[in-house]
């Protein structure tokens with residue numbers, strides 16, 4: 593799950609990113625609306641956390657302009673908690689609200705609820721053959737036994753399961769698993785794929801995660 597944090601208060605944005613990471617969300621930060629536009633053009637996000645007062649404009653007005661294009665669900669962060677302002681936000685296409693100050697962990701809880709409500713992308717249980725993944729609980733099982741996966745291994749498994757039966761390119765994996773600002777070593781994707789494959793082998797699911805040389809990776813869909 594990848595979140596775009598649009599917030600000009602640098603320290604708050606960093607704390608949020610840290611709290612979200614603990615809950616298994618990768619995030620990128622945009623300090624302005626124009627940076628948000630760039631980020632949305634460059635990557636796919638599962639949700640947006642949107643501050644309403646940005647240096648280059650008003651978050652609600654931006655949202656109204658952007659709503660014609662399809663946007664992921666939006667959780668607005670605002671100091672304005674009055675009823676009329678909330679109604680204006682809902683009209684503009686805000687999916688949920690959090691009034692400042694708030695606990696960073698609450699953002700993760702709200703996002704999970706939002707993603708659960710937001711339709712096909714948030715299918716709660718994914719399955720491919722004997723492998724099941726509970727997206728909200730961040731738990732993968734093989735025939736009922738829990739796999740002991742790191743956060744990134746789980747993110748990778750989720751990505752491959754969502755596209756089971758199709759080849760997922762190395763670039764797509766890199767984009768989904770790593771934020772813009774994290775250092776990605778050339779072999780990072782290969783390394784994490786081979787760790788995930790090892791976990792699956794150990795759980796008795798061999799030969800389902802294929803390397804398609806020069807193209808990417810494919811998880812067999814044997815359901």
Ligand code: CA
Nearest residue numbers: 600643645646
């Ligand atoms: Ca602000």
